Amino acid sequence: MHDGSGRVVVQNLTKTFGQVLAVQNLSFTVEPGSVTGFLGPNGAGKTTTLRMLLGLVTPTAGHATINGRPFHHLGNPARVVGAVLEAQSFHPNRTARNHLRVYAAAIGMPDQRVEEVLHLVGLRDAAHRGVGGFSMGMRQRLALATALLGDPQVLVLDEPSNGLDPEGIVWLRTFLQGFARQGRTVLVSSHLLSEVEQTVEQVVILSRGQTMYYGPLDQLRKAQQSRVVVRPADAPRLTTALEEAGHTTIEQLPEGVLAVAGVEPEQVGDLALEAGVAIYGMHTQQADLEQIFFQLTSGQFSGAQLNPASPHFQQQLLHQQYQQPQYQQQQYQQQPPPGWPQQPPPQQPEQQQWQRPQDGGQQ
Amino acid sequence: MNLLIKAEYRKVFTTKLWWALLIPAAVLSMAFTWGGALLGTLGDMDREVGGVLPLAIPAFGQGINFASVFGLILGGTAVTGEIRHKTITTSYLTGSTRGAVLAAKLFVYSTIGAVYGVVCMLCATLGAVFGDNLPNAADWFTLAGAGVVAMIMWTLLGVGVGALVGNQVGTTVGLIVYVLIVEPIISAVLRGNELGEIPPYLLNTSGGSMVTDLSLDLFFENLPGSSRRNERAYEELREFLNMTHSPQWWVSALIFIAWSVAIGLAGWLVARRRDIT
Numbered sequence: 001m002h003d004g005s006g007r008v009v010v011q012n013l014t015k016t017f018g019q020v021l022a023v024q025n026l027s028f029t030v031e032p033g034s035v036t037g038f039l040g041p042n043g044a045g046k047t048t049t050l051r052m053l054l055g056l057v058t059p060t061a062g063h064a065t066i067n068g069r070p071f072h073h074l075g076n077p078a079r080v081v082g083a084v085l086e087a088q089s090f091h092p093n094r095t096a097r098n099h100l101r102v103y104a105a106a107i108g109m110p111d112q113r114v115e116e117v118l119h120l121v122g123l124r125d126a127a128h129r130g131v132g133g134f135s136m137g138m139r140q141r142l143a144l145a146t147a148l149l150g151d152p153q154v155l156v157l158d159e160p161s162n163g164l165d166p167e168g169i170v171w172l173r174t175f176l177q178g179f180a181r182q183g184r185t186v187l188v189s190s191h192l193l194s195e196v197e198q199t200v201e202q203v204v205i206l207s208r209g210q211t212m213y214y215g216p217l218d219q220l221r222k223a224q225q226s227r228v229v230v231r232p233a234d235a236p237r238l239t240t241a242l243e244e245a246g247h248t249t250i251e252q253l254p255e256g257v258l259a260v261a262g263v264e265p266e267q268v269g270d271l272a273l274e275a276g277v278a279i280y281g282m283h284t285q286q287a288d289l290e291q292i293f294f295q296l297t298s299g300q301f302s303g304a305q306l307n308p309a310s311p312h313f314q315q316q317l318l319h320q321q322y323q324q325p326q327y328q329q330q331q332y333q334q335q336p337p338p339g340w341p342q343q344p345p346p347q348q349p350e351q352q353q354w355q356r357p358q359d360g361g362q363q
Numbered sequence: 364m365n366l367l368i369k370a371e372y373r374k375v376f377t378t379k380l381w382w383a384l385l386i387p388a389a390v391l392s393m394a395f396t397w398g399g400a401l402l403g404t405l406g407d408m409d410r411e412v413g414g415v416l417p418l419a420i421p422a423f424g425q426g427i428n429f430a431s432v433f434g435l436i437l438g439g440t441a442v443t444g445e446i447r448h449k450t451i452t453t454s455y456l457t458g459s460t461r462g463a464v465l466a467a468k469l470f471v472y473s474t475i476g477a478v479y480g481v482v483c484m485l486c487a488t489l490g491a492v493f494g495d496n497l498p499n500a501a502d503w504f505t506l507a508g509a510g511v512v513a514m515i516m517w518t519l520l521g522v523g524v525g526a527l528v529g530n531q532v533g534t535t536v537g538l539i540v541y542v543l544i545v546e547p548i549i550s551a552v553l554r555g556n557e558l559g560e561i562p563p564y565l566l567n568t569s570g571g572s573m574v575t576d577l578s579l580d581l582f583f584e585n586l587p588g589s590s591r592r593n594e595r596a597y598e599e600l601r602e603f604l605n606m607t608h609s610p611q612w613w614v615s616a617l618i619f620i621a622w623s624v625a626i627g628l629a630g631w632l633v634a635r636r637r638d639i640t
Contacts, residue, residue, distance in 0.1 A: 017640075047640075048640070051638075051639065051640065054456060055455070055461075056452060056455060056456075056638065056639040056640075057638040057639065057640060058636070058638060072459070072460045072461070075459060076459060077456065077457075077458075077459070078456060078457040081456075083456055085452055086449060086452070089448065089449035089450050089451075089452050089453055090448060090449075090450065091377075091378055091444075091448045091450055092448070093378050093379065094377050094378055095377070098373070098377040099377075101373055101377075102370050102373045102374050102377065103370065103453060103454075103457045105366060105369040105370040105373050106366055106367055106369075106370035106454070106457040106458060107366070107457050108366045146453055149457075150457075
C-alpha cells in the first residue's frame with residue numbers, strides 16, 4: 001500500500017486547460033512535522049495543483065504522490081489525507097450532522113466519530129441545522145470537520161482562512177500547529193503570506209504556475225538583507241567613501257538620504273567619521289516578508305516585458321541574495337525553473353535520499 | 364464498496380428529493396388506474412361489449428410510462444446534484460476510486476428505482492381496487508413486474524445521462540427535449556421514409572413500448588366477447604398508435620434495458636475521467 005511517511009511529493013507537474021497553462025513543471029516536497037505554506041497570487045495555479053494532488057484533476061504531465069502513492073492508490077484515501085478545498089461543497093438542505101454521517105459511512109468510520117469532529121470544530125450546537133443557513137466561518141469549520149473524519153495523517157487546506165473571523169483564524173492556526181506537532185503533514189495554501197506567516201515553517205511560493213521558492217520561511221527571511229538608511233551632511237562624499245570601502249550597493253533616496261545594503265550601521269558610522277561627514281540620522285531597515293513575496297510573485301499579470309522565468313529577472317528580483325549552493329536541484333531528474341532558489345530544510349537530511357517512487361507513480 | 368453504497372443511501376435519504384418525486388409518481392399511477400377502472404365500469408360500455416371493459420390495464424401501462432419520468436429525473440440528479448452542490452469533490456475524496464463511487468451510485472439509484480416501481484405499482488393496484496375493476500390477478504402482476512423493471516431502467520438511464528452531461532439543468536432539459544421532440548421527429552422521418560422498423564429500437568420508443576405493448580396484449584386478452592372481433596380491433600389500434608412494427612413487449616424490454624445499461628456504463632466511463640475543478 002503506501003509507505004506511511006506522510007510525505008507529499010509533487011514532481012514535474014504540468015496542467016494545461018485548453019490554451020491556458022495553469023501549472024508548469026512544478027516540483028516540491030512537503031515533509032511531515034511542520035506546516036507548509038503553499039503561496040501564490042490568485043490564479044497562480046495553487047488550487048489546480050492541490051486538485052491534481054488529490055486526484056480530482058488529471059495532470060497533463062508529471063505526477064503527485066502522498067505517502068509514495070498517487071491519491072487513488074491509497075486504498076481508503078480519506079484515512080490518509082483529509083482535504084478542505086472549498087467551503088461551499090455542501091447540500092444546503094442536509095444538516096451538518098447528516099453531511100458528516102454520509103462521509104463517515106464512506107470512509108468506514110463509526111458515527112461516534114461524527115460527534116467527535118463536530119465537537120472538535122465547535123459545531124455541536126449547530127449540527128442539526130441545514131448547512132444552507134451556515135455562515136462562511138461555520139462552513140469552513142464543517143469542511144475541516146469533514147477532512148478530519150478519517151483521522152488523516154496528511155491535511156491539505158485550500159485558503160482555509162477565507163471567511164473566518166479573527167478568533168477563528170487564531171483557532172485554526174493553533175489547531176494546525178498542534179496537528180503538525182504530532183508528526184503529521186499540513187499543506188495550507190493562501191494568497192497572502194501575512195495570513196499564514198505565523199503558522200507555517202516551510203513555504204512553497206508559486207507564480208504563473210511555477211515554483212519561485214521552496215524551503216524554510218526563516219531562510220527566506222534571512223536571505224533578504226537588511227539595509228542601513230543614513231542621512232549624511234554630504235551624500236556624495238559618503239557615497240565615495242563607502243564605495244572605496246567596497247560597499248557598492250547604494251541607493252539614493254530623496255533629500256540626500258542613502259540606503260546601503262550589506263553593511264552594519266557601525267561600519268557606516270566609522271566610515272563617515274573617517275571621511276569627515278556628519279550623520280544626522282541612521283537606522284537599519286529589515287525587508288519585510290510581504291515585500292519579498294510580492295517581488296517573487298509580481299508580474300504575474302503585468303510583467304509582459306519581463307519573463308519571470310529568465311535568470312536575469314530572477315537575479316534582479318533577488319538582488320543575488322540566494323547564493324546557497326544549488327546542488328539540490330540535481331536530485332530531481334528535471335529542469336527546474338531557471339534561477340530557482342532552493343535550500344534543503346536542514347532538519348530533514350533524509351530528504352536528500354528521496355527518490356522516484358519505485359512503482360513509477362502513475363500506472 | 365459496501366461503505367460507499369451505505370454512504371450513497373445516506374445521501375439520498377438525508378434530503379427531500381426522493382419523496383418529493385415519489386409522491387407525484389405514486390399519485391399519477393393511482394390516478395391512471397382508478398380513472399381507467401371507472402371508465403371501464405361505465406354502464407353503457409357494459410352493454411356494448413357484453414361485460415366489464417378492463418380499461419384499467421392500458422391505463423396502468425400509461426400510468427407507468429408517466430410515473431417513470433420521475434424516476435428518470437431522480438436518476439438525473441444522482442451525479443449532477445453532487446456536481447451542482449460541489450459535494451462530488453468530497454465524495455471522490457472519500458472513495459477508494461472514482462469508479463467505485465460512481466458504481467455505488469448506479470447501484471443505489473437502481474435500487475431506489477425499484478422502490479419507486481414497487482410503490483407506484485401498489486398505488487396503481489389500489490387505484491384499480493377503488494375503481495372496482497381489478498382484472499385477472501396474474502395478468503395484473505405481470506404488468507406490475509414489467510412496470511418495476513421499467514422504473515429501474517429509467518432511473519438508471521437518468522444516472523447515466525446525468526453522469527455524461529454533468530449539468531443538472533442540461534440533463535433534465537436535454538432528456539425532456541429528446542423524449543418529447545427529438546425522438547418523435549426522428550421516428551416520423553424514419554416512418555415517412557419506409558424505415559418504420561427502426562423506431563422501435565429507439566430509446567424512448569422501446570422504453571414506452573415495453574409497457575404499452577404488454578398492457579395492450581393483456582387488455583385484449585381480457586376483453587369480453589368474440590376474439591375475432593377483438594383481434595381486428597387490436598390490429599387497428601396498434602396501427603393507430605404507430606406500433607405496427609413493434610416487436611413483442613419483452614423484446615422492447617430487452618432493447619430498453621440494453622439502452623439503459625449502455626448509457627449507465629458510458630456515464631460511468633466519462634464521469635470517472637472528468638476533471639473536477
